[in-house]
Amino acid sequence: MVSFISAWCLVIISLCYTYVVARLVPNGMRRMILFIPVFLYFFIVPLSLSNIHAVGITAFFISWLANFKLFLFALGRGPLASDTKILPLPIFLAVSCLPVKIHLSPKSYSHGGSSREGLLYYTIMASLLVLMTKVYKYNSKLPNKAVLTLYAIHIYLLLELILAATATMVRAMSGLELEPQFNKPYLATSLQDFWGRRWNLAVTGILRPTVYEPMIQLFSVLGPNWSRVLAVLATFVVSGLMHELIFFYMGGLMPDWKVMWFFLVHGLCTTVEIAVKKKVNGRWRLPTGVSRVLTFGFVMVTGLWLFLPVFNRGNIFERALEEYAYAGALAAELKSIITSLF
Known part of the structure; x- marks a missing residue:
């Protein structure tokens, strides 16, 4: 967790640097060259992490999406660019390092059409994800294709929950209307x-x-x-x-x-x-x-x-399940400490 927080602090500092550069240097090759150190850091930052979820999130959000957004931004294009002026710094940071995109029309994009239906939808998905972690105990008794199918469902549920939670956080903090992730x-x-x-x-x-x-x-x-x-x-x-x-x-x-x-x-x-x-x-x-x-x-x-076979080759899901178990044990320990205090 310390490594994850440190890495993301450096990510935020790097994005602040690109923000300042953009205010001083016009679109084009000069801005692109000045962004190169940030591109390089964003490509190596996942290597400083060991937690499989932290690595996956950082690689997807930063090494891929943020680098591509900054590449476009250096040319005056993409979601970070504006026809009139640079985005305010907090919105710039959110859009650059998170998988969100501002939606400019008033159309709403919730899964259910109301916040209550959307909450129910994601509650069901989270419940299914928890249930699947229990089913994994019987992996050895299931055919390999069945296990891989469970992995596919797991990936979809986890991705949609992470991206929806990220969008909800940004929406709550900024009041912006965001486009859907799925x-x-x-x-x-x-x-x-x-x-x-x-x-x-x-x-x-x-x-x-x-x-x-x-x-x-x-x-x-x-x-x-x-x-x-x-x-x-x-x-x-x-x-x-x-x-x-x-x-x-x-x-x-x-x-x-x-x-x-x-x-x-x-x-x-x-x-x-x-x-x-x-x-x-x-x-x-x-x-x-x-x-x-x-x-x-x-x-x-x-x-x-x-x-899906790559998940077996890299033991990715086994490591993820170990992290779930560790997080559960940590949560139980914290609950016990809080209960003893009060």
Whole structure:
């Protein structure tokens, strides 16, 4: 915990430095060069941590999202840039180091439509996550594919809870309206729908301006069709590389590139799907229920085959469960101390 707090204090100091630089230096290469020390520190900061949750959160929030946001900011683009002036420092810090994006329209984005329904939704998810930690005691009696399926559900629940808690904290402190992090990905009717509109929208929102749109411009000489295909593939490649890096931080293992192949397969299949949709042009469409089953099935099958085995290879879930047990024991000890005092 001390290492985590120290690392994040340095992260905040680094972001304050970029804020001052941005006020003094205009957009462009000079600002980019002055940001280089921060980029480098953000890439190595997870290596100073040992707690698997702290490593994962820091790698995702800082090494990936914050670095990409600062890259765009150096060029005067992205969520940290403004047409009129630089964001106020507290909002700048929140948006740069947390997976949140300010939503400028008055539309609300809660899961339930009311705060009570949203609270119920996340309470159910948290309860399921706690229940799953109990089920893991019987891992040795379950088939490997069943265990990996539990891992997939665990990842989704944990990610959505962490990102929702982060957004709630920022919303409460700033009063800002924020865009959602997830949009019920289990209801996706296509891979394009899953990756582009429903799954981990913080990543989608940062990959679009950093990779997809520049690739569209770079390959524009090939025509709109080919430029889009190459841009989609490039986006999945970058996502795959960043996931490989995060798993390196978390597991300490050199990549075997299965995670990269997962994203390459999805990138290729998404481009084929887009091409087929364009060819059919709405003349024929699968029923919604069938589309959802096929999409979810494809994501799960490829995940079990290529993505999820890395958690076994790096003993990531075993380490996470040890941390849950330690946190539970610590909470019980603190409760005992407080009870004895009062």
